Amino acid sequence: MSGKTVTRADLIEAVYQEVGLSRNESADLVETVLDEIAGNLTKGDNVKISSFGSFIVRDKGGRIGRNPKTGEEVPIEPRRVLVFRPSQVLKDRVSNS
Numbered sequence: 001m002s003g004k005t006v007t008r009a010d011l012i013e014a015v016y017q018e019v020g021l022s023r024n025e026s027a028d029l030v031e032t033v034l035d036e037i038a039g040n041l042t043k044g045d046n047v048k049i050s051s052f053g054s055f056i057v058r059d060k061g062g063r064i065g066r067n068p069k070t071g072e073e074v075p076i077e078p079r080r081v082l083v084f085r086p087s088q089v090l091k092d093r094v095s096n097s
Contacts (some may be wrong), residue, residue, distance in 0.1 A: 008034075041082060052088040 008030060015026040035049050037055065047055040062078040086094075 044080070051087055051089040053084055053090055056083045056085060057081075058083055 011030045012023065015021060015029055016023050017027075019026065020084050021029065041055055041057055044057050046057060047088045058081050060081055062080055063076050065074050065076045066072070067074055
């Protein structure tokens with residue numbers, strides 16, 4: 001396992017190498033796709049990418065938490081969270097690599 005983090009620049013370079021668009025066109029394409037995903041998630045829509053996985057927006061209710069250092073009870077406000085659920089295809093690829 002390499003432990004490398006894939007960055008936007010890495011994605012742009014991969015599109016440039018694989019698709020053959022110019023670097024600027026590759027950057028625009030990657031940015032457009034990421035903006036579209038982020039925009040839909042911001043609206044509360046779920047995003048499903050076939051053979052990759054689903055990004056799901058969930059509403060978490062408020063609750064009482066506890067400060068682990070002091071033991072003091074602290075209210076935790078309701079919030080929206082993003083969850084990623086990998087597809088079975090992606091799980092199989094990761095486990096077989």
